[in-house]
Amino acid sequence: MKFKLKAGNQILALALFAYAGTSFGATPSTQELQQQIEELKSTVELLGQQVKAGKSSSSGAAASTSEPANKDDISGLRADLENYKYDVQRLRDYKTAQTNRTTTITGSTQVRFNATTTGTSTGAATTQSTARASSFDIPLSTIAFAGNLFKDYGEGHNLDYKVGFAYAKESSTTSVTPTTTTLAATSLFNLQDAYIQYGFINPAVTGLEDANLNLSFGQQLTVFGLEAQTTDELKPAINAAQFVSGLGVGTRQIGLILRGDYSPYVDYGFNYRAPLLEYAVGVTNGSGPNQSDNNSQKDYLARIAVTAPVDYTSWLRELKFGLSYQTGEKNVLASGATVTTPVDGKSERYGFDIYYNHLPFGATYEYAQGRDDSFVTNLNQPASGSNIATTNTGKTGQIRSVGQTLTLFYTWGEQWLKSSNGTGQGKYDDWWPKTYQPFLRYDSWDANTDNTAASGTNVTGKIDISTVGFNLFFAETTKFQVNLNDYHYYNHAKTNYQDLIVQFQFGF
Numbered sequence: 001m002k003f004k005l006k007a008g009n010q011i012l013a014l015a016l017f018a019y020a021g022t023s024f025g026a027t028p029s030t031q032e033l034q035q036q037i038e039e040l041k042s043t044v045e046l047l048g049q050q051v052k053a054g055k056s057s058s059s060g061a062a063a064s065t066s067e068p069a070n071k072d073d074i075s076g077l078r079a080d081l082e083n084y085k086y087d088v089q090r091l092r093d094y095k096t097a098q099t100n101r102t103t104t105i106t107g108s109t110q111v112r113f114n115a116t117t118t119g120t121s122t123g124a125a126t127t128q129s130t131a132r133a134s135s136f137d138i139p140l141s142t143i144a145f146a147g148n149l150f151k152d153y154g155e156g157h158n159l160d161y162k163v164g165f166a167y168a169k170e171s172s173t174t175s176v177t178p179t180t181t182t183l184a185a186t187s188l189f190n191l192q193d194a195y196i197q198y199g200f201i202n203p204a205v206t207g208l209e210d211a212n213l214n215l216s217f218g219q220q221l222t223v224f225g226l227e228a229q230t231t232d233e234l235k236p237a238i239n240a241a242q243f244v245s246g247l248g249v250g251t252r253q254i255g256l257i258l259r260g261d262y263s264p265y266v267d268y269g270f271n272y273r274a275p276l277l278e279y280a281v282g283v284t285n286g287s288g289p290n291q292s293d294n295n296s297q298k299d300y301l302a303r304i305a306v307t308a309p310v311d312y313t314s315w316l317r318e319l320k321f322g323l324s325y326q327t328g329e330k331n332v333l334a335s336g337a338t339v340t341t342p343v344d345g346k347s348e349r350y351g352f353d354i355y356y357n358h359l360p361f362g363a364t365y366e367y368a369q370g371r372d373d374s375f376v377t378n379l380n381q382p383a384s385g386s387n388i389a390t391t392n393t394g395k396t397g398q399i400r401s402v403g404q405t406l407t408l409f410y411t412w413g414e415q416w417l418k419s420s421n422g423t424g425q426g427k428y429d430d431w432w433p434k435t436y437q438p439f440l441r442y443d444s445w446d447a448n449t450d451n452t453a454a455s456g457t458n459v460t461g462k463i464d465i466s467t468v469g470f471n472l473f474f475a476e477t478t479k480f481q482v483n484l485n486d487y488h489y490y491n492h493a494k495t496n497y498q499d500l501i502v503q504f505q506f507g508f
Helices: 007-023 030-064 071-095 242-246
Strands: 103-120 132-150 159-169 173-175 181-183 187-201 213-221 252-267 272-284 299-307 319-332 343-358 361-375 396-410 435-446 463-475 478-489 497-507
Touching: 132 187, 187 252, 242 361, 242 396, 242 435, 252 299, 319 361, 343 396
Parallel strands: none
Antiparallel strands: 103 132, 103 497, 132 159, 159 187, 173 181, 187 213, 213 252, 252 272, 272 299, 299 319, 319 343, 343 361, 361 396, 396 435, 435 463, 463 478, 478 497
């Protein structure tokens, strides 16, 4: 049997071996015995010191180190890692939407109830037995995909994209084969946004004090006024201002738009950036969304806005004045039954707006005017109803239309306060403080300012809408809205009425 001795035992064995060796020789003298005893004594003392030192070091090592891993421990760790890799891969394959480029998916939906004092059949089959006084509707539902095609980490020359689709309700249709039948309105999804955007100057990368400059190419919102280029989730009222659809400035167009700003004021403490000057210029088809140009000319647009050059604590913070202009060619057609060859006519849009949003007070005002060529009978007379020709007379006059909107609102709550919106609160992302916003709105629209008569051929098309509303923001992407509208017609042949609209709008 082989075995090893510890260092202390080896010394003791050597000492005993030496002592044993002398015992087989001559009988030692007293002096030699005394010397051997002293050596043995010193050896025993040395062994005692080593034993004490060994116990101290072994107890310290046990406190600071763990038992070495064995083969079973390593195999268990490998199995746990393989299980984790499998779970991650499975979640990616079956539970995660995958794209070739970075993509963000957003969308919004409106669920609405409306009741009116005057029945209507708009948006439904015209063969209904009675006009409806109330209805549940889904007026809007959108989905959009936005992301990055190229990212410049140094100077921010990013190439971004956006593709969006929107729910649209078709009007009722009439079929004449085999029998005349009126069909109810249906719905479908139409292409809404489809553009790429290149950043020449990107303050989000280079610094918020730098100016912003980017170019968008494709189908997008045009730059006119405030409400026409504000998305639905940010509008205070449920219904858009009348001039937006009346002048066609809220429709998307296909073309190029250059946007930028100059001399921004930045307050990092309040996460606030306000450019002194914002501008935009562009060229588009002018024929609307998903349409090729319908003539040989293009539409040109421009906008400029100036923000009061004050710091964050000033009561003039967020006071902004804007001017908008659009000009282009339109196809002028006679309104009669006889088909005529269209001719090119002038179409212009002018706008002025004021924006003020200094929590808790806010106000917006917009004035918009349109001028559109039309066939007339007498060039020396205004383009009123009696002078607008139903055939191509070779003479064109201008139809002038005017709209204006004033909105006053008061906001209290914490949703837009950086210190209270959940950042650093130790709460889940779906927690969001509530915000309350009552408002008043006056909206006026006159489709033809020359039609001033209350009845007859030159009957007025002017209408005023007064709104009392309330918005409750109870999540980052969700709000509850109530609007009470009063419709006043200047045409005495039409009946004034009121309606109540209740709506939930939610997004993701």
